[in-house]
Amino acid sequence: MILVIAEHRQGELNRATWETVVAAQLLAERLGGLPVNVAVPGATGSAAQELAAAGIGDVVTLVDPALEAYTPDAYVMALTGVVASMSPRFVVLPHTYQARDFVPALAARLNKPLITDVTAIAGTADAPTFLRPMFQGKLAAQVRPMGEPPCFVTFQLGAFRADQVKKSSTQSSVTNLAVTIARSAIRQVPEVPFQEAQRAVDLSQAARIVAVGRGIKSKEQLPVAESLAKALGAEIAASRPICDSGWLPMERQIGSSGQTVAPKLYLALGISGAIQHLVGMKGSRTIVAINKDADAPIFEVADYGIVGDLFEIVPAIVAELEKK
């Protein structure tokens, strides 16, 4: 059995949990068709029902007042018992900040392996392996867990597509599992989360990025790219020469001397693709390059390429997007 530990905020499941369900289903398949179960710590709201409705597999909710506000101590205590009693072969989670906060302690307490930030599953049914980036993405490692199961795995956000969940029309069962957590054993006292105005532009969190290069020709032409960013709900970014010229602030620079990003969609407008730029964006899921030079190296990393005048093509894309 593969156990997914769901993540939610006040009962609302996050997208990463669905991605993890997809990864779990792929792993289950590779292992010869194992069942997938889901545990929802501190379940409130509709999280458990939503999962059950998808018919993925048995849903277990862990209920205790101590699990209402997340703390690593309470989660580790609750899940240690659950994992031990359910004996899954793999316990899988999304590689979120929350998972990073408690899963290493959970796995260590059980003396089990934890493989983090996994982007793909490989290997055989007997010896599955996991692909994960190392050296800041410069290398991809194939990693094999050692020792007895269960093995914990966290999956990189966006590595699997949430919309590929294999749902079943049969509703899964939901079991409430009472866990007892001694409140006095919880050492962290959390306060209410709050949002803060970002101090700087954090392009690494952007889902879509429209990046401009020298091909934009002058600062006065930037609105061409900005209109596309607006139509896509994307952040605007740039290659080095643009920021060096002061057309955009330095924090919007992508590349070896700027930020490293991996959005779902990266549109490169008039960027030739110097290696210094490529190292900052080649991990993007889908890359579109628009450049008038058919030999520009950017096309080597692009999924979609258009050779032509960006001042004609970009407004056409904006018009197309606004059609709907």
Next chain:
Amino acid sequence: MKIAVCIKQVPTREWQPRLRDDKTWIREQDVSYEMNEPDAYALEEALRLREKHGGEVVVCSAAPARVQQILREALARGADRALHVEDDALAAADACVTAGALAAAMAEEKFDLVLTGLQSDDQGHAQTGVILAERLGIPHSTIIMEVQVEDGRLRVKRELEGGWFQWIAMPLPALLTIQSGINQLRYATLKGIMAAKKKEIRTVPLAAGLQRTQQIVALAMPSRAKQTQMIGGAASEAAKELVRRLREEARVL
């Protein structure tokens, strides 16, 4: 306050990956190393806490002998002494082994506060700090952007995703993993470098019996399986086709 900072030595950001012949680890001969960036911020935070609350800062690392380069650097920046668990096998150790090695060497020191970077720029497990807290039996919190110490208790600002934050309180002793950018790093000074030569680096052997929990079967340059699809035609046609493919094939719109 007695503060430990765990630091790791990683290849510099400019390093171009080269693989060992067996393709399970990097070719170390040509690598130049530096202090893992988040660890440098952890060290700076420790120095600031010491300046405010007094006490001692001890840098700790579980690594081959080459790590003395960054231990010296940390001493030059102001750490008081260093603790080095030395073993060649630690170069490519997983987080469990590294944390276990550190825990064994650090336990008797009874630190009030242990700081680590949130993850390393080499293997990037993002586990060592949390496992170390577990092994030392102390509470922890991760990805910290501010540290306050009052009446023997900690209050720390933890970063959540998407611009959200949360304050967490906990008793000392405790472990925190520090986020890059929490403070402004200081430069090592000439006087600091000279003073560092007189500071102690205590070397201890790797504790026996630490088991690896994972094995690197293969390392490779990330491959790109996708083929570039060129879209031709007049601007309006190309735009239309691109938007269609982004919606239907790539499904990113």
Next chain:
Amino acid sequence: MNRDTLDVDVLIVGGGPAGLSAALRLAQLQKQRGGDPVSVAVLEKARDAGAHILSGAILDPSALHELVPDFRQKGAPLVADVRRDRVYFFTEKNSLRFPVVPPPLRNHGNFIISLNAFVKWLAGSVEAEGIDVFAGFAGRDVLIEGDRVIGVRTGDRGVDKHGERKAAFEPGVDIRAKVTIFCDGVRGNLTKELLRRFQLGRGRQPEQFAIGIKELWEVQPDRVEAGTVIHSMGYPLRHDEFGGGFIYAMPEGRLSVGFVAGLDYQDPLFDPHMAFNRFKKHPFVAKLIDGGQMIRYGAKALPEGGWNTIPRPYMNGALIAGDAASFLNSMRLKGIHLAMRTGMLAAESAFDAVRSGDTSAAGLASYQEKIETSGVKTELYPVRNVHQAFGYGLFAGLAFAGVNLLTRGRWPEDLHGHPGHERMKTLTWYYGSKPASLAPSHALSADRRLTFDKLTNVHYSGTAHDEDQPSHLLVHTEVCGSICGAEYGHPCTRFCPANVYEIVHETTSGPRLQINASNCVHCKTCDIMDPYAVITWVPPEGGGGPQYNGM
């Protein structure tokens, strides 16, 4: 401002072969002679010793034998013994092998090394003697009191690109020394200042330079046997251009592939990096590296002028050693042993001067005598005219070199050189009329297999600087927009091997020079070759620069 000071007996500026040999020799003298300890410090602008050093490199071990007799036991990183020498003359399509290797290019007994690894090893030996090697600290200014050098001020750190102090601002430190030994390398920024202030070049010939560009390649190990040393002349250079190519074969299929071009060319559209690319496309070179992988890149100027261009290397309170004072044998293409040797000699004079209490120019003049009576002069004096002879063209130079060998350097009157940048011609002079394009002469586009554009190459040099600091290339940009374009067509965009200089044509205004200072690989070519001499290279914030691991 609260500026720290540090007092030492001997300060060595520059942690290369010269500076580190000087430091090691001082430690040895201290041990041999005993007495009050002479305090020594070494400044190095690179983050780690060796990170900014670049050479072919072939080591003549003569100085090493003397400095560290048991260098093998001490683990000196010597990559391969030289087993065979080959010299070729290249035409565009063919290569003609010299039937006999000219004696200066015979390398029996020498070693192929990575100078980066060698310098790291030397630095380790120096630190093991208890001497501080302050890496990441650049000498920014010479401290002068009256007519005497009293030390060096290191650069401020933590200054933003507008010159404002950042929160972590750390002022530079005044390091005061009884004797400062300047080993700041080819066209050292501090030695340049000394030459000007104390007119050390008076009565000497103008310095001569070349630029060396090198890549490290990994190819199939059976292509060239390790220990093979190949030199080429001729193509892609024209007969009035000085220089040539080199390929040194190391174990495991590693090749050091490089090209040296004299910084005294006439064609304002000449581009040394382009010459390097054309060299790699020559059938002889291409077949060696095809299918291989370029793994590192770097560039550095080298002093070529020889004996007659060496400035007076001693003054009140200071000595100059190594490349900084042009101690390089351009005929043998070797300078490491001379850097080490002059560093050792400088250390001996400095040690005696500190002990005797006379560190004036008179007290330090023994350095000059040691140079005159040592192997340095024996090696450099006979070939003093050879580089200058190449000023008359390749064939004149080769003929002269041949005759010079027979006469053992006897020649009625010494030949005179001219500062290289003054030899550059204007576009209209060289081309008759202004050429339609300012592309480098014989431009070919990078194939990204054998040849690369400069920006890609820079990536492989590992170069990094803090982005938020003032430009460390001080340029009087008024000539760029006014006369340079018309006269020389912005040659900085071509002679720089790292794409630091770019002319940006904006719609509103005319051409503007954009300085991409963080690409700079510290080769010093711009400081040397600018025809108006309006570019001054000063050290960026300590630690910034290339990372020449394995180079």
